[in-house]
Amino acid sequence: xxxxxxxxxxxxxxxxxxxxxxxxxxxxxxxxxxxxxxxxxxxxxxxxxxxxxxxxxxxxxxxxxxxxxxxxxxxxxxxxxxxxxxxxxxxxxxxxxxxxxxxxxxxxxxxxxxxxxxxxxxxxxxxxxxxxxxxxxxxxxxxxxxxxxxxxxxxxxxxxxxxxxxxxxxxxxxxxxxxxxxxxxxxxxxxxxxxxxxxxxxxxxxxxxxxxxxxxxxxxxxxxxxxxxxxxxxxxxxxxxxxxxxxxxxxxxxxxxxxxxxxxxxxxxxxxxxxxxxxxxxxxxxxxxxxxxxxxxxxxxxxxxxxxxxxxxxxxxxxxxxxxxxxxxxxxxxxxxxxxxxxxxxxxxxxxxxxxxxxxxxxxxxxxxxxxxxxxxxxxxxxxxxxxxxxxxxxxxxxxxxxxxxxxxxxx
Ligand SMILES: *Cc1c(COP(=O)(O)O)cnc(C)c1O
Numbered sequence: 001x002x003x004x005x006x007x008x009x010x011x012x013x014x015x016x017x018x019x020x021x022x023x024x025x026x027x028x029x030x031x032x033x034x035x036x037x038x039x040x041x042x043x044x045x046x047x048x049x050x051x052x053x054x055x056x057x058x059x060x061x062x063x064x065x066x067x068x069x070x071x072x073x074x075x076x077x078x079x080x081x082x083x084x085x086x087x088x089x090x091x092x093x094x095x096x097x098x099x100x101x102x103x104x105x106x107x108x109x110x111x112x113x114x115x116x117x118x119x120x121x122x123x124x125x126x127x128x129x130x131x132x133x134x135x136x137x138x139x140x141x142x143x144x145x146x147x148x149x150x151x152x153x154x155x156x157x158x159x160x161x162x163x164x165x166x167x168x169x170x171x172x173x174x175x176x177x178x179x180x181x182x183x184x185x186x187x188x189x190x191x192x193x194x195x196x197x198x199x200x201x202x203x204x205x206x207x208x209x210x211x212x213x214x215x216x217x218x219x220x221x222x223x224x225x226x227x228x229x230x231x232x233x234x235x236x237x238x239x240x241x242x243x244x245x246x247x248x249x250x251x252x253x254x255x256x257x258x259x260x261x262x263x264x265x266x267x268x269x270x271x272x273x274x275x276x277x278x279x280x281x282x283x284x285x286x287x288x289x290x291x292x293x294x295x296x297x298x299x300x301x302x303x304x305x306x307x308x309x310x311x312x313x314x315x316x317x318x319x320x321x322x323x324x325x326x327x328x329x330x331x332x333x334x335x336x337x338x339x340x341x342x343x344x345x346x347x348x349x350x351x352x353x354x355x356x357x358x359x360x361x362x363x364x365x366x367x368x369x370x371x372x373x374x375x376x377x378x379x380x381x382x383x384x385x386x387x388x389x390x391x392x393x394x395x396x397x398x399x400x401x402x403x404x405x406x407x408x409x410x411x412x
Pocket of ligand 1 (some may be wrong): 043045067090112186187189190225227228269270271272273368
């Protein structure tokens with residue numbers, strides 16, 4: 001951790017430091033926790049930094065595929081070397097323009113969220129003379145585990161309500177330019193423990209098998225979703241999933257007997273587990289103040305830098321790591337950013353070491369849902385610097401910049 005102070009001094013704050021060795025370790029650990037045949041999709045929204053994408057893509061052996069939801073992410077993953085055939089395109093509002101771009105680039109696997117979405121995909125695919133493999137995203141009527149972000153069983157813009165699928169069957173199978181290849185589930189994020197994760201996967205696999213029978217369509221591809229957890233802006237380690245592999249094998253053997261031979265491809269997805277612990281946010285202390293008995297540490301980066309949750313009105317459970325790991329905590333204070341809004345709070349009642357203006361603090365486990373999940377443009381401060389290292393080696397330093405493009409005046 002000695003390097004942080006030096007990096008902060010050299011490249012300034014706020015800045016993110018991502019360690020590619022940690023990305024590689026997360027990918028290795030998660031792949032090892034899954035049966036060999038199960039494919040792993042990286043959800044680019046967690047962190048679309050080019051070097052992280054390249055690292056997750058990997059070289060030899062088992063690789064990650066990419067799950068994307070925009071033309072920006074499409075360009076990012078193609079640029080990082082993911083072949084179009086390894087991309088899954090998801091999202092409830094796919095426009096004609098983006099479908100044209102994705103299909104033209106060779107993407108053939110789509111998660112579909114409604115009959116209208118399927119027809120839109122089919123129209124573009126037909127025009128281009130291709131067929132898109134479509135996974136019916138299922139909003140299951142039932143759920144198993146509890147989780148922090150539950151996306152299933154309730155009214156939602158995501159997916160088909162599972163109970164409506166049998167009656168939609170004939171219409172779904174009759175959309176030119178598409179083929180119903182299987183199903184896609186994403187019932188939870190950030191499962192609280194391995195038992196809930198396994199419970200949810202078992203339930204999903206069961207629902208998928210039942211759906212296949214009800215629809216009487218052989219599934220070639222079932223994406224059973226994710227829920228792999230990671231600490232977010234607090235100290236701690238990624239969980240290890242020692243029992244998952246055997247549990248998945250057991251459940252898949254029971255419900256999709258052809259899975260081992262590839263008769264049906266099985267996939268999982270993860271964002272935070274793969275990227276989360278690779279990143280550390282370095283923010284500088286600009287000022288300290290007290291107001292009516294409460295202490296505030298004013299930082300040079302707030303929700304414009306790290307706004308994944310606080311930008312949505314939720315406060316992150318931020319914990320701060322002093323450089324000197326052994327240094328005692330000396331105060332409790334609110335960590336606030338520089339923006340002119342009372343909402344610019346990174347954490348309340350955070351335990352902090354003694355601090356003075358000019359100091360830098362490190363927020364750990366900030367590699368997922370960092371800059372691109374923040375209010376980057378709000379109040380016009382520069383985006384944070386993003387520093388990529390591989391262990392001790394410095395790989396790259398970059399910063400996102402916003403540029404306003406004008407339409408040429410003669411066309412107005
Ligand atoms: C956001 C998202 C993910 C990634 O979620 P994590 O909690 O970061 O693993 C995966 N799949 C879909 C469909 C998503 O929307």
